[in-house]
Amino acid sequence: MEASIEPQYNTISSLTKTLHELISQTLQMDRPNKPSAISPSGTGPQPSVHSEQGRVIASLPTGDSVEVLLYGATVVSWKANGRENLWVSEAAKLDGSKPVRGGVPIVFPCFGPPPKDHATSALPQHGFARNTTWEYLGKSSSESGKLASGGDDSVKLDFGLSSSQLSEDAKKAWGYDFALVYSVTLARDGLQTMLNVQNKGDKAFEFQMLLHTYFRIDNISKVAINGLGSTTYIDKVLNATEHQQSSPSLQITGEVDRVYKSIKLDTTSITQDGKSRLDVTRDGLSDSVVWNPWIEKAKSMGDFEPKDGYKNMVCVEVGAVDGWTKLEAGETFEGGMIVKSHA
Structure with a gap:
């Protein structure tokens, strides 16, 4: 590891200590409109966590599991009630050679192609978080802290990324001191993912963030997305018009690429055949992106397989992407989602 988060920290252990301190600060934050955190409800066997080949896998005694690549801290699998809830392309690269097509890639510090004449303008599309290797900081109790007494309902995995871990090109393109902690909490029938951003430098910076979640569904023609009514959106398919x-209720019958802004309802629901399939609750965030490439766009993407895979996926992505979030020196931002699965 090269330079560190702050000049006086010049070892891996110091970096880890700093990120753990950030985690502690995160857990003490009082977020507005905070939905109920995923938390355990009883006692019993402990969840299991192990790491192998650049990934961390956690499972509950119920059989529910989550799998996270260190590359991009990308969640590539979440199974609940014996059912996989995330879609990953059969052609996705899982070896760290390029961002993963599927799962839950992390978009930071810019969404889409960065604008000209902005601090992020030299960065690639969607920034660097999804194509940088993160550090696994370990497992811990859920946000409620109740796991200390034992239980089989919840386990939290923390991952860290700081400016010192970036490639030289990324450092040159976006030369700010920052620390990210990404917390992935697996619970019975639920998954919580939270991104904490801290400005560790002496000057303000602006950023966007998005959890680019690919949900697996049985048939896109039978899916509806609820909770977006009366919301203004930017339609990227129609030249970014508002x-x-x-x-x-939104039903998908063709290519969809929309940025919904300042959504009034906290939860966006995915139904299938009229029945609840997934509930996506924003935590500290007000925007969501809905995306499905449909026929022609799927054909044009080399890492999208099978080509008719658009029938079995839909992206509902929570984030802060309408404009920019400004973070002053020493300030912290946090946002993420809680997803509930219905069998």
Whole structure:
């Protein structure tokens, strides 16, 4: 590891200590409109956690599991009630050679192609978080802290990324001192993912963040997305023009690439055949992106397989992407999601 988060920290152990301190600060934050955290409800066998070949895998005695690549801290599998909830392309690269097509890639510090004449303008599309190797900081109790007494309902995995871990090119392109902690909490029927951003330098910076979640569904023609009614969105398929969704339910019948801004309801729900499939609750975030490439766009992407895979996935992505979030020196930002699975 090269330079560190702060000049006086010049060892891996010091970096880890700093990130753990950030985790502690994160758990003490009082977030507005905070949904109920995933937490255990009883006692019993402990969850199991192990790491292998650049990934961390956690499972509950119930059989529910989550798998996270250190490359990008990308969640590539989440199984609940014996069912896989995330879609990953059959052609996705899982060897660290390029960002993963599928799962939950982390977009930071810019969403999409960065604008010209901005501090992020020299960065690649979606920034560097999804194609940088993160550090596994270990497992811990859930946000409620109740796991200390034992239980089989929840386990939290923490991953860290700081400016010192970036490639030289990324450091030159975005030369700010920062620390990220990404917390992935696996619970019975639920998954919570939270990104904490801290400005460790002496000057402010602006950023965008998004959890680019690919959900697995059985048939896109039978899916509806609820909770976006009366919301203004930017339609990237229609030259980034603004529209307002009049229907409370969105059904996908072609390519969709929309940025929904300042959504009034905290939860966006995915139904299948009229039945609840997944509930996505934003925590500290007000925007969501809905994306499905449909036929032609899927054909044009080399790492999208099978080509008719668009029938079995839909992206509902929580984030802060309408404009920029400014973080002053020493300030901290946190946002993420809680997803509930319905069998």
